[in-house]
Amino acid sequence: MAFALVHEAQTLQEPVAWVTLRTETFYPPDAAASAIDLAQLAVVRVPQHRDVCRAADQLARSQAFGLLVLDLSSGDERTLRRCVPMASLSRLMGLAHKYHCAIIFLTHKAERAPSLGSLISLRGQTTRRRVGPDAFVCRMQVVRDKRRAPGWKHEVSCRGPSGLH
């Protein structure tokens, strides 16, 4: 689902940056198969979790990006709490407002776990379900939406990667 937003941003000529750790990343051939222009997707690979927000700060401050995806899904809750302090969130929110930039945090946490912070504008919980040999349904249930009421959901049909059929 994050790549669907990347695709939309690229379609609208908005520069996109993906900030991730050096230990793991998305698999580029899959992204290319989803019509992502890899040459236009800046990937910032940082050594540690705490560097993600610092890198995002630099990128957002440059005013050059329309979408920043911060991939923190390898961090546990304690790591996330330590590496994404409220001060960083506050700065990022201000920069996003000021420079019209969308910032997405990808995290992996339990359903009842708290959000990264109260400044998060929209929080969605994603699930995936196999509905056919090569058909999956990804669902995002929005549990928090500051602009509209929470509770809405979005479903998108996907195909599996090569071999998973």
Place this chain on the structure above:
Amino acid sequence: MARLACIDLPAFPLQLLLRRERSWAGKPAVVVEEDKPLARVLWANEAARRFEILPGMRYAAALSLCSDLFAGTVDPVEIDQAVQSVCELLRRFSPDVEAARHAPGTFWVDASGLQPLHPTLLSWARRIDRTLRHARLASRIVVGFCRFGTFALARAAWQAPPAAQSAQSATQRTKQQTKQRRRGTQTAGPAKAKTARAQTKTPTKLAEPVVIMSAEEERAQAELVSLDRLSLTPRARDALMALGIDTVAGFLKLPPAGLQERYGDEVLELHRIARGEWDTPLQGETLVESIRQEALLDEPERNVNRLLFWIKRLLDPLLAGLVRRREALCEFILELRLDRPGVPGGVESCVERLTPAQPTVDAQQLLPLLLLRLNKMSLRGGVVELALDAVSAPATTDQLSLFYDATRRDRRAARRAFARLRAEFGDETVVYAQLRPAHLPEATFSWTPLRSLHAKTASETNNTSKRRARARKRIAQALPAELESPRQLAVVTPPPMLIRRLYTRPVVLPRRLRHEEDGWQVRGRDDAAVDEVVGPFVVSGGWWRALEADGGVHREYHFLHNQAGEWLWAYYDRPRRRWFLQGRVE
């Protein structure tokens, strides 16, 4: 078996005209193309026909035949509105109502599954007939099994010729009508006499609704219907009549290829529909839900802040409803009912209207306006009931899209940001993926240093706004018909693929136990057990080096689904005899 009803309102524009001009009832009246002497007559009532005024004549010619002729135009917009209102009437009887695209006044209604509500389909059809007559519309209802059969039988029952009847063929028409009358005694029976009487003044009862009991009977009766009752062009109808083909049965015997060559696509389409080749399911319109939100307050409320919270609670679903309809709020209507013991009824209504700077679906733009208005209002009593409604307009993709801002991005600033990141985290920090032809997953791409974002040429820069507009249009066109969420607008084509997460260094997994009592727990005893394995997919290379130190590559890739719902991407490295976790599917 699915049941279907065709409801035909004959000479629908003429009925609308006579409904509008009630004093013309019983007098010669026609519908003309436009309000000019040389405009053609489109529809004529029976009183006008007595003066031999027929559709196709010029209005001036018709006026020369009858100096007391009344004429009027019916705007296509008026017809569309009337069609919509009839659809709404019919939806009281069935949820699926389809209006014929090319024949205003013809409707199909799903009649399946109504037996628990109505004792018989005939009583159901009679109720529809009564409702339409109450709305001053004459109708003919046939309940049957397929679109064409019900349509043909409904058309067969009314006496007035269709609009396409031309003045040139009036003589021929008179002969054919005589012939039809003779034949009509077989098809329509006693309804004929009523029908002839009914045409003189609308609305009246055309005929009793008819319920066909079997598909075969419907087919047999439809084949007897005269061709001039169907929506054929005058040219095609006259040509077929000249060949002696005057019923549906004869029409169906004609070869389709010849029909297209001689009479065109329209006749071929009718032929296919008549043969049942294009009998598609009903295409009923989706009901539009009201977005009005209401709340009853337990106690009369005068505090502005608390009222604002009540309104916010209703505003969110109101805006979500608008987004589902792909609309934006133009005007906000707030209705307050105040507790006023002194006034009659004890309640006083108060309506406030607010207009945002531009149509929006953003509550943050509306709430400050509401607060200002509520602060300015002097409530003469506590609010006991409030309702929110909106005047809406179609939303642009910009209004519903995440990336709605068209500010110019400074790509040179991106270079400076990249330089800072490289200085802080190392030269290999800012990269982009470049695909390579290889077999091993980690070899299928490489990270290439990225110095700057793609520099656009001058022509690209000039065309950016056009491209953005085109892209937004593409996104808007790719939207699904039914929106379930505001963000549904963002996720559009192409069909996405699940993206795998790749570990830079594959994780060594514990060896499999000989006896796995709880199933295969890939990452150790705390892991969820595997319940499905897809694979293996073998990647093998360098077999000629099998005897050397490195032993070549032989990996057997699997997708492992565990009970926690994860799809793991693992491989068995045969030379090393170990399992490795390459990544996972996300």
